[in-house]
Amino acid sequence: MSSQKAIRITKDLVAASSVPLILAILAEEENYGYAILKRVRELSGGQVAWSEGMLYPLLHRLEERGLIRSRSVRSKSGPPRKFYALNRKGQQHLDSARVQWRLINNTLERAWMLGHA
């Protein structure tokens, strides 16, 4: 766990960034809900903390849109584990989102530089 305190991200920003973030994590490898959340924490250095349960409606929404697919894998203890993977449509969506977020990020960086100049 990071010693830094988790920053409370506004709901709007979470909603906007969660889809490309999840798609990017799934582009790395097939994964399940808990591991996706752990990866989010790792990538943010423990500073981005979502309400854990909220991940699941989002994953289901992405699956409904055909961006990701799922499969159930039997578990030795407890119920079957559901793994998610990126679809071709999801990869295209991620590529497009990456370009858009880079543009927004660069624009914001420049805008903040102006404020400090």
Added chain:
Amino acid sequence: MLEIDQAMIQWRSDWRARVPSMNEEVLDEMECHLRDSILLKLRDGIDSTTAIEEAMAEFGSTTELVDEFEQVPLETVPWWPVKPVRTLLLCVGLAAIVLITQAPHDGNSSLLIRGHVGLVAFGYAAAAGVGILSLLFLGCRLVSDPLPGQKRTFCGSSQLLCRIAAIALLVGVALGVVLLFASGSAYAWMTSRNGAVIIVLGWALFMSTRFRVEQIRDVHLSSLAGLAANITVVYGCYGPVMAHPASVVGMAIMLTILISHAVMALSAFAPANCLSEWMD
């Protein structure tokens, strides 16, 4: 571990009480998450009661989650095989009705016999439609797993065809029973081999499982029931059907039903997208 199991049972029953229509697969998935979270806390040396409480709190409030899940669109998405199968069924049904009502009959023919044969044939055609739909579903699934909305379309269409088959077969069988009492002979049934009761029971099993189809795993289960039902049908009707002028069509329909249900039942073990992954 016992404490965790009990907590999970309680958590699931709370969910079911709040949202009776909650999908069991979603509950399974969320339970997996909670168990992972609790186990990690136990490994960190936290006692089980605290670990469970903390994991539940971090998971978030049920009320908020229910709202979020309600916002997930659960629409049916058009799935191409449904249209040709429905059209095919319509054509087969009309052709069967026209053939049976228009074809010359021998002296024993009557409206009762023609009605019985027509409705039972249509019922089988509808069941064959379910089977063909299942085969197409499996074929599509091997290449690219259909979207959840497409799976709902498949389940819904499968249910509709089963209702048509059930009504047609029920009325057809009822006419057959009337015929039995009227003439003393059962048309196209070899009661000495197994009797109509087994066939009707088999079909009732198939239909009852098909009517509950809401998820794909139900389709696999109902296909197993369908397979069992159709084995009895083929066994019982083989002799009389082969003796009938339309035997080839009759047996083809029966074999289609039989094979398609067998394949669909086995498809539970075939991983989705395996063909496309293999081709990649």
